[in-house]
Amino acid sequence: MERAKKPSMVSTGLDRANRPSILSPSITGPQPTVSIEGGKVTAMLPTGDSVEVLLYGATVISWKNNGKENIFVSEAAKLDGSKPVRGGIPVVFPAFGPPPKDHATGALPQHGFARNSTWEYLGKSSSESGALSKGGDDSVKLDFGLSSSNISVDHKKAWPYDFGLVYSVTLGKDGLQTMLNVRNEGKEAFEFQMLLHSYWTVDDITKVAINGLGSTTYTDKVLDGGEHTESQTGLKITGEVDRVYKSIKQDTTSISSIDGKPRLDVTRDNISDTVIWNPWIAKTKAMADLRPEDSYKHFVCVEVGSVDGWQKLEPGETFEGGQILKSHL
Numbered sequence: 001m002e003r004a005k006k007p008s009m010v011s012t013g014l015d016r017a018n019r020p021s022i023l024s025p026s027i028t029g030p031q032p033t034v035s036i037e038g039g040k041v042t043a044m045l046p047t048g049d050s051v052e053v054l055l056y057g058a059t060v061i062s063w064k065n066n067g068k069e070n071i072f073v074s075e076a077a078k079l080d081g082s083k084p085v086r087g088g089i090p091v092v093f094p095a096f097g098p099p100p101k102d103h104a105t106g107a108l109p110q111h112g113f114a115r116n117s118t119w120e121y122l123g124k125s126s127s128e129s130g131a132l133s134k135g136g137d138d139s140v141k142l143d144f145g146l147s148s149s150n151i152s153v154d155h156k157k158a159w160p161y162d163f164g165l166v167y168s169v170t171l172g173k174d175g176l177q178t179m180l181n182v183r184n185e186g187k188e189a190f191e192f193q194m195l196l197h198s199y200w201t202v203d204d205i206t207k208v209a210i211n212g213l214g215s216t217t218y219t220d221k222v223l224d225g226g227e228h229t230e231s232q233t234g235l236k237i238t239g240e241v242d243r244v245y246k247s248i249k250q251d252t253t254s255i256s257s258i259d260g261k262p263r264l265d266v267t268r269d270n271i272s273d274t275v276i277w278n279p280w281i282a283k284t285k286a287m288a289d290l291r292p293e294d295s296y297k298h299f300v301c302v303e304v305g306s307v308d309g310w311q312k313l314e315p316g317e318t319f320e321g322g323q324i325l326k327s328h329l
């Protein structure tokens, strides 16, 4: 697991020639709207598609297209900043899971501090490619920032590195894109992991198949913590699942529903791992913030990230990775 990976990007990534994009701004038409209220930023396209992002954790808590909700949030989730949101897309940084005690992140809580820190809203743009000036109207990008200067004293003490995060959430007419940019602002190198812990709504978990993971090696945290190779082309969820799929060759992991009906396509951008998680019956009962008790039937977590080993950033270096989402709702 402790394979050190070289960051595959050392620039901002925004100028990467082959960067996948859902953005296709047009020249005229009504503009997207953005409002900020009660610690939450809401963006809406002229089509009515919308996204809501809490400043707490920069957690996406709603993404609707065609009037339908893509994102699962527990009825008992705390949305008041008292604990990480149970649902949505919490941002995991700088460590995934319980950090190893012998690593620099070892004193941090499970999944690090990004999901339980309050981020700054940095602003919006209609397109990352400068299309705003051409009147681009069918996408809107929201940027959120977190740096070593605005995390808690305890977190800073536990992980005393100078870093800057920019999380960009782009709502387009064809989908949603969420990208995390990590920069080493300090004088010494640091190692990190990142993960977008996305909870997706499904009608019925027993009808779901997760495609695009066939032949991939995964760590099974439920079974034995050991390594296995995925033999199913469409993974079925029939009990508790907690797996880390590593170095996945296929770019896209798709969720399908009853009779193979497409539900969601998740395309990784510059990251190669994906966690599949569903707590099933007993663990759901044991989690006070996951309600109702049959919630496990109505979501699956497909969490893209870089969690197999560590990304190392030298001073001044930058990493960027994330996901492009296409809903079939």
Ligand SMILES: O=P(O)(O)OC[C@H]1O[C@@H](O)[C@H](O)[C@@H](O)[C@@H]1O
Pocket (backbone or CB within 6 Å): 097, 110, 111, 197, 221, 242, 243, 275, 277, 303
């Ligand atoms: O309860 P938390 O900290 O939000 O974590 C939920 C789950 O998150 C998943 O990403 C992990 O693989 C699981 O092991 C973990 O149980």
